[in-house]
Amino acid sequence: MDVRIFQFNGCNKCFNETILLKGESKYNIEFIQDPQNWKEQKTDISIITGFLLSKNKETLNKIKANSERVIAYGNCATSGGIFALANQKGHDVSPLKNFIEDTININGCLGEIEELKFEIEDNELPKLQNLCIVCERRKTCDYLDELKRQIELEDNETCFNDLGYLCNGFVSKECKERCIDYNAPCRGCKPIIERSGIRMLGMFGTLMGNIEVATEHSEKGATDKLADEDDDITASLPDIVGNFFRFTLPTSGLPKGRIPSNGNLLEDVFTGRLIEELPLISGLLGGDHSISLTLKIIETYEEANNIKVSEKTKNYRNQLLKLENALQKAIQSKDPEQYKKITEEIRKIAGNMNLSNLSYGGFRSQIDENDDFEEYKAHPFEVIEGTYKNGSIEFTIDPIGIVKKIKIKEGYV
Amino acid sequence: MSECEYIEPEVLEKMENIVVFMCNECGQGSANTAGVARMAYNPAIRIVRVQCTGQVGPIQIMDALDNGADAVACVGCCLGACHFFNGNILSMHRIKLMKKLFKELGYSDQFVNQYTSRAAEGETAVGDFEDIVERLATAIREEGTFKDGC
Incomplete structure (x- = not known):
């Protein structure tokens, strides 16, 4: 069976x-990294x-004219993905179904390879349950x-939502990455509806029932109305787009954003988060x-604000950086066995390929059973306004902790 | 009731449909009272009767806006007087979040609003309608209609 895999923009x-x-x-299998110059073949x-x-x-x-079936694999192709957050600033990241009809979608960030195999062989996908049903x-x-x-x-033991964190598990399917296992609330990359x-x-508006909402007297109606001023509700959710529309902004039915753009798509994804x-x-x-970029962001903030990091944490982080180098080599040589081995090791430390386990000051969950988790446990940190700069990365945050400006110098996209 | 603010004809032209979800108790009651008293209001207002404004959520509001509404408002019972315990307050929470969402996307937050009214006083409903129209007019003058961005 001829399978051609096309990589468009982004990660x-x-x-x-x-x-x-x-x-x-x-x-x-044929890998095509430069689809623009692809010589058409059936x-x-x-x-x-x-x-x-x-x-x-x-x-x-x-591609559509030359292929019998087209599969959109991963959230970026199916619903815009994390890069579609740039649509808030007027970019036009679109899902595949906006361009061609009759596509097969495999959601997920990262998309699950088992599901892809099912689709390639035209088998029916196993029915997946809602994440809350399988959550402990x-x-x-x-x-x-x-x-x-x-x-x-x-x-x-208590549900993330009941503890006051924004968990998107209610609207998601069970998945392989399972951020919830690493004390990171679900981010909703596999929507079930x-x-x-x-x-x-x-749902969250309802759940926030005990938080006070500001009302004011309406002159014309002579009764109370919802006030326009900022209140506890808006203060508790500083970034609604980033929290609820992380992967699905173009398919959410919301209009295109009118916020002025910086020009660079990647920086627009980060601004406002x-x-x-x-x-x-x-x-x-x-x-x-991603590992070096993530660790750079974390370390930049830690260094500037004197967040102490234990030797054990540093050790694990160095291991991750080494694994990233090995991963790059495996990708270059397109060696499936090597790739599988290295990603498994990354998953062991970082939780999953989305690095859910990494956080400021340490890790979110225990990595090895023999470790003392207290040694590298992540703690809540203070949000300090300022500009943080470290080599290839520079970002400015405001007093609430919203990123106002970010510059990433290396070519990640 | 205060005097109506002057709205230019070209702005009024842009308001074709304003969907107002009114609860079956105080909201619809006050609209009925206004009707009995033959009070006039803007013809762009389209009333949708719901059991309680607590039934109306972001999905219904976005459905209305996506299908051609220029603005959406909810009119519920007065604070503390909801006939279903606290539906009006919960609806306010959700609409507040919608307002914040619109602001984050660079739109005016006046495309969605929530009001209350009293069943015995028709002028509360008509006053709410006037307020909706006035706020929408300001939003259109400043940033254009909701449809402009789609």
Whole structure:
């Protein structure tokens, strides 16, 4: 069976994952990193990875005309993905279904290779349950008194939402990455329903029932109305777009953003996000540079604010950096066995390929059973306004912790 | 009731549909009272009767806006007087979040609003309608309509 895998824009995490298909001898696989200059050839299956812009339309039509089936693999191709957050600033990141009809979608950041194999062989996908059903935490569904922004690793038994963290598990399917196992609330990369972000927003509005909402007297109606001023509700959720529409902004039904852009798509993804979200976003940007980028962001902030890091943490971080180098080599040689071995080791330390376990000051969950977790446990940190600069990265945060400006000098995209 | 602010005809032209979800108790009650008293209001207002404003969430609001509404508002019972315990307050929470979301996307936060009214006083409903129209007019003058951005 001829399988051609196309990498469009953005991180190449999903594209790299398809190296694992190479181990299966029944496929005749070709990797195409430069789809613009692809010489047209008839093919059975085309797999699209990476995010898509309107300039890619012609290439996509060519691919569609030459293939029997087109599969969108990973969130960037299916719903815009993390890069679509730049649409808030007027960019035009679009899902594959906006360009060509009859596509097969495999959601997830990272997309699951097992699901891809099912689709290639035209088998029916196994039915996946809602994440909350498989989650071990118990829910109470009481109204919340306050929302918390930074994870405190005290309670392992209560539902994240009931503790006041924004967990998108309600609208997501169970998945392989399982951020919830590493004390990172679900980010909703595998939505189980359409327009998941809007639904989650409605649910959270209700859940915030005990937080006071500001009202004012309406002159004309002579009764009370909802006030326009900022109140506890808006203060508890400083970044709604980044929290609820992280992967689905173009398919959410919301209009295109009118916020002025800096020009650079990657920097627009980061601008407006919260400081505690930064490592989680850079971790999602995957590919072969995400570990060094994430650690750079974390270390820059730690150094400037004197957040102490234990030797054990440094040790694990160095191991991760070494694994990143090895991963780059495995990707270059397109060696499936090596790739599998290294990603398994990364998963052991960083939790998953989205690096959910990494945080400021340490790690979110225990890495090795023989370790003393207290040694490298991440603690809540203070949000300090200022400009942070360290070599290739520079970012400015405001007093609430929103990133106002960011510059990433190396070519990550 | 205070005097109506002057709205230019070209701005009024841009307001074709303003969807107002009114609760079956105080909201619809006050609209009925206004009707009995033959009070006039802007013809762009389209009333949708719901059991309680607590039924209306971001999904319904976005459905209305995506299908051609220029603005959406909810009119519920007065604070503390919800006939279903606290539906009006919960709806306010959600609409507040919608307002914040619109601001984050660079739109005016006046495309969604929530009001309260009293069933016995028709002028509260008509006053709310006037307020909706006035705020929408300001938003259109400053930043254009919601449809302009789509």
